[in-house]
Amino acid sequence: MDAYLIAIAIVSGIYLLLALGLNLQFGLTGLINFGHVGFFCVGAYTSAILSTNGVPVAWSLLAAALVGMLAAWPLGVISIRLREDYFAIASLGFSEIVRLVATSEGWLTNGVQGIAGIPRIFSGVTGQSQAIAMLAIVTVFCVLAILAMRRIVRSPFGRMIEAIRDNEEAVKSLGKDPAGFKMQVLLLGSMLAGLSGALYAHYIGYISPDQFIPFITFQIWMAIIMGGVGRISGTVAGVIILMVFLEGSRFLRDIAPFIPEVAMASIRLGAIGLALMLFTIYRPQGLMGDYTKR
Amino acid sequence: MTGFAELLLSGVMSGLIIGLAGLAVTLVFGIARFSNAATGDTMTLGAYGALLGTTLTGSLIFGGLVGLLAGALAAVLSYVLVFRQLANRSPISSLLASIGLAFFVRAGLGLAFGHNQSVFQLDIVRPIRFLDLRIQPNDLKFAAIALVTLVIVFIILHMTPIGRRMRAVADNPLLARVSGIAPRPVMFTLWAMAGAVSAIAGIILGMKTVVSPEMGWDMLLPAFAAAVLGGIGHPVGAIVGGLVIGVAQELATPFVGFTYKIAVSFIVLLLVLLVRPRGMFGRVEGVR
Amino acid sequence: MNLTRRQTLASLAALAGSGLMPSLTFAQDAGTFRIGALNPITGAGGPYGTGMQKMIAAAAEVVNAAGGAAGRMFEVFAEDTQTQPQAAVLAAKKLIEVNKVQAVLGTWSSGVSLAVLPLASEANIPLFHCSGAPALSVAPANEKKLGYRFQATNDRFGRAFAEIATKEGFKRPATMAFNNASGIGNTEGFEKAWKAKGGEIVASVVYEPAQPSYRAELQKILDAKPDVIVMGSYIADTTIILREWYQTGEENTFIMPAWAGNPELVKALGPDVVEGIISVDSISNEGSPAFAAFDAAYQSAVGHPGLTNVYAAMTWDMVTVLALAMEAAGPGADMAAINAKIREVANPDGKQVSSFAEGKEALKSGPINYEGASSVLDFDEFGDVTPDFAASFIRSGEIKREYVVTL
Structure with missing residues (x-):
């Protein structure tokens, strides 16, 4: 049981890093990034390729964060000045291009066969202690990311990006260029996604292009919407709800055996959809959100 | 040369479907002011509706009408139950809700019809040869349906009183309201139209390919790309955008290979946006 | 406000708790052997997964009816891989850690098997799968040689x-x-x-x-x-x-x-x-008595002919081979001993048998060669079969x- 809970905690931590990045981009700055999974993918592949070629995992993690960040740069240059929903489409397209590159450039990524045998972090230890070490690493990164977020929110930079979210025109009229700030936010969020992807790769041990579909992005969106947009506590709560959702359906079988197995995937999808709708309509501030602010 | 012409032809066919879906996206955007991610799944719903109608009545045409009605009805319902509640909020709320709706509809269709593919029983015939060009008779019919759809949308938008009111709302919602245009009939017509257009796109796609719960969601990206490319909110733009994407994808394949086909549409999109940030036909909008 | 939030969290906790409780109540029992049925119930493998799972359960019943494998009764725990590696990893963790299964049977897509095999190897339990990817034959994925492929590459x-x-x-x-x-x-x-x-x-x-x-x-x-x-x-x-x-x-x-x-x-x-x-x-071993037994079980559990689901025939064989290897290893054998017997009971130069009961009987007098429902089921050095x-x-x-x- 312990190991299963640890497994869930590790995956939650990986999702939390993704969600923190998205919360910075959307929750604080208003940037609609529908391509988050693309940078997750870049990070996963970077670390997987490097570490299977003998680079120590500590360096490959660092490289994954950096390459994840760099991958966002061309997207930012082309589309950060676009209207918000155009950016959403452009980023979604970008993440699909990333997936296609991972699929097609077999010399680099081993193509559709995927990369197997990605080394674990702390390969010295095995079994339960390995999992605990992994959990510790993920937790450390999550705590660091949360602390960084708190600093950002309280800094002048944080006030500026929130101002951009609330009224971009006003920021422009003050003589500040919102695009520059948005770019920084995009890069920061993508760095977190890249790191998260690397942790994912080392944890699962096998990656292939079809693990990086846009549905992952929308799951993270659901987490931050339900938890409460723009708040760190909300992001944490949202990821927990997401995991209860995804893993809970495993145990649903024990309490509701009358649901046919085949229907389960549809029920899971429908429940995510319904939750997204109900939350946006009836509780747009999310579970942890400030009730007074709409 | 024939090879080139045939690629062009197949690009035009794909482009018409993408364009129709883009038209549905753009119609909603023009008036309700948000990108409706449920468009793809409305397509799927229309295709299943048509399939069911065809099985029940034995007539493809009647089945098609059932699908069209199903799409229109679903879209109106989605407005009443979801998007009307969000009308005064930021467009992002509606966009997110539409993603939720998309998942919900797809899940419902999966539960109702299962995940195995279904097909329309069309007569599959050998091609017509025209100047050494192979033309598929079914494609001609699909193209005709797409064009008729486009013409009807235009007649509604430009030659009927409700269409004039819709365009007035699209141009300036506040002014339209002050001038005494009641929003409700405008919105109902809009959503019915968008739903019907999505359904037609879905039915044609279903007839050309296979019907499955995921079919519409898979078309959403190109549809959005077409709408954005044409200048979102601009009906002709959406169709032209769809055609550009369809043709570019097919013509690029000899150079970039087949796996990057889908990437081509996004690269075209990004290139156009670099030059014209509002799309090909887009006007410079004021503050929304 | 606070009240609502607390209530929501409490109800969530209750939901999670009520879900977790039943799985916690299973006690360890020396007389049983737990197997995990990890099949693609949803996703791309959906058309086959349910049948595969039902055949694991049915074959386990057959083994139990014949007195169990080396006296141990099979208990089956089922999970869905969703045909996705990530979901499969969590499902496998649950099977291995919560349900304490001692073998994982019936993963289908190569991506899923590649992700699950290292987990199973780490826990020193075998993975029987129906995936095609060549990478599953060799290290690093199959370093411990606990992966067995019942499908052609x-x-x-x-x-x-x-x-x-x-x-x-x-x-x-x-x-x-x-x-x-x-x-x-x-x-x-x-x-x-x-x-x-x-x-x-x-x-x-x-x-x-x-x-x-x-x-x-x-x-x-x-x-x-x-x-x-x-x-x-x-x-x-x-x-x-x-x-x-x-x-x-x-x-x-x-x-x-x-x-x-x-x-x-x-x-x-x-x-x-x-x-x-x-x-x-790749064909099931259709003329064989093993296939006839599988076909009958499939007909009664799923309602279609066994020919329609070649993977279900494989999962049927997985349970039978496992049971025979356990029988050959004797009562109380550990996984390493059982693993060592898998090729022995399935490969040639033994008395040909086509069901668990028959094999159990024949093992008393000498080596056996199980001829399966899915193929003649002879594993090469990589744990692959050639149907x-x-x-x-x-x-x-x-x-x-x-x-x-x-x-």
């Missing part, structure tokens, strides 16, 4: 395609592959085998799924004037491609795997379009098997 499928193409006298084959490991594995296996025979491939295309049209892809293939197109494809894309191919008016033939060239394809397109298509499948393949031809809307190919 994609490579072997490709070799079977090449044998059939030779036999039919084709000279100018072209290939089309769905862009995933299985699709490309099939056509690459074919290309390798075909070139080894001194043949030439006139054109090949790898395509992305979910497109409104595959005409450009087809055109590239047809421009090379092939006499046969070898497909590594699935049912949906095959339906679309064949419809478009027929409407181009070309006259070549197709060789495709049976999960694409099946009755559903015939139903979707009509007999004219699919006339002459050669559909290739036979059947070439079926679609004629006037009927899919008829014409001959068997033995590699």
Whole structure:
């Protein structure tokens, strides 16, 4: 049981890093990034390729964060000045291009066969202690990311990006260029996604292009919407709800055996959809959100 | 040369479907002011509706009408139950809700019809040869349906009183309201139209390919790309955008290979946006 | 506000708790052996997964009815992989850690098996799977040699395609592959085998799924004037491609795997379009008594003939082989001892048996060789089997098997 809970905690931590990045981009700055999974993918592949070629995992993690960040740069240059929903489409397209590159450039990524045998972090230890070490690493990164977020929110930079979210025109009229700030936010969020992807790769041990579909992005969106947009506590709560959702359906079988197995995937999808709708309509501030602010 | 012409032809066919879906996206955007991610799944719903109608009545045409009605009805319902509640909020709320709706509809269709593919029983015939060009008779019919759809949308938008009111709302919602245009009939017509257009796109796609719960969601990206490319909110733009994407994808394949086909549409999109940030036909909008 | 939040959290906790509790109440029991049925109930493997799971349960019942394996009764815990590696990893963790299973049976897609095999190896328990990827045979994935493959590798499928193409006298084959490991594995296996025979491939295309049209892809293939197109494809894309191919008016033939060239394809397109298509499948060991037993169980559990789900025959064999290996290892044997017996009970030079009860009896007097429902089930050094393949031809809307190919 312990190991299963640890497994869930590790995956939650990986999702939390993704969600923190998205919360910075959307929750604080208003940037609609529908391509988050693309940078997750870049990070996963970077670390997987490097570490299977003998680079120590500590360096490959660092490289994954950096390459994840760099991958966002061309997207930012082309589309950060676009209207918000155009950016959403452009980023979604970008993440699909990333997936296609991972699929097609077999010399680099081993193509559709995927990369197997990605080394674990702390390969010295095995079994339960390995999992605990992994959990510790993920937790450390999550705590660091949360602390960084708190600093950002309280800094002048944080006030500026929130101002951009609330009224971009006003920021422009003050003589500040919102695009520059948005770019920084995009890069920061993508760095977190890249790191998260690397942790994912080392944890699962096998990656292939079809693990990086846009549905992952929308799951993270659901987490931050339900938890409460723009708040760190909300992001944490949202990821927990997401995991209860995804893993809970495993145990649903024990309490509701009358649901046919085949229907389960549809029920899971429908429940995510319904939750997204109900939350946006009836509780747009999310579970942890400030009730007074709409 | 024939090879080139045939690629062009197949690009035009794909482009018409993408364009129709883009038209549905753009119609909603023009008036309700948000990108409706449920468009793809409305397509799927229309295709299943048509399939069911065809099985029940034995007539493809009647089945098609059932699908069209199903799409229109679903879209109106989605407005009443979801998007009307969000009308005064930021467009992002509606966009997110539409993603939720998309998942919900797809899940419902999966539960109702299962995940195995279904097909329309069309007569599959050998091609017509025209100047050494192979033309598929079914494609001609699909193209005709797409064009008729486009013409009807235009007649509604430009030659009927409700269409004039819709365009007035699209141009300036506040002014339209002050001038005494009641929003409700405008919105109902809009959503019915968008739903019907999505359904037609879905039915044609279903007839050309296979019907499955995921079919519409898979078309959403190109549809959005077409709408954005044409200048979102601009009906002709959406169709032209769809055609550009369809043709570019097919013509690029000899150079970039087949796996990057889908990437081509996004690269075209990004290139156009670099030059014209509002799309090909887009006007410079004021503050929304 | 606070109250609401607390209530929500409390109800969430209650939900999670109520879900977790039943699984916690299972106590350890020396008289039972827990097996995990980890199948693709949803996702791409959905059409097969439920049948696979039911056959694991049914075969376990058969073993239990015969007095259990070395006296131990099988207890089955079922999970869904969703045909996704990430979901499968969590499901496998749950099976291994919460349910304490001692063997994991029936993963299907290669991505899932590649992700689960390291977990199973780490826990020193075997994984029996039906995946095609060659990477599953060797290190790093199969370093501990706890992975057993009950399905032909994609490579072997490709070799079977090449044998059939030779036999039919084709000279100018072209290939089309769905862009995933299985699709490309099939056509690459074919290309390798075909070139080894001194043949030439006139054109090949790898395509992305979910497109409104595959005409450009087809055109590239047809421009090379092939006499046969070898497909590594699935049912949906095959339906679309064949419809478009027929409407181009070309006259070549197709060789495709049976999960694409099946009755559903015939139903979707009509007999004219699919006339002459050669559909290739690794075949269940159909004449065998083991298959007859499986078929009867499948009929009663699922309601379809056993022939419709070749993977379910594999999961049936998985349970039987495991039980026989346990029986051979004797009461109270640990997993390493059981693992050492797997080849012994399944490979030749023993008395041929086709059910657990029969094998149990025969083990008393000497070595056995289980001849399975899915194949004769002889594992090579990598834990792979080499089933036979059947070439079926679609004629006037009927899919008829014409001959068997033995590699």
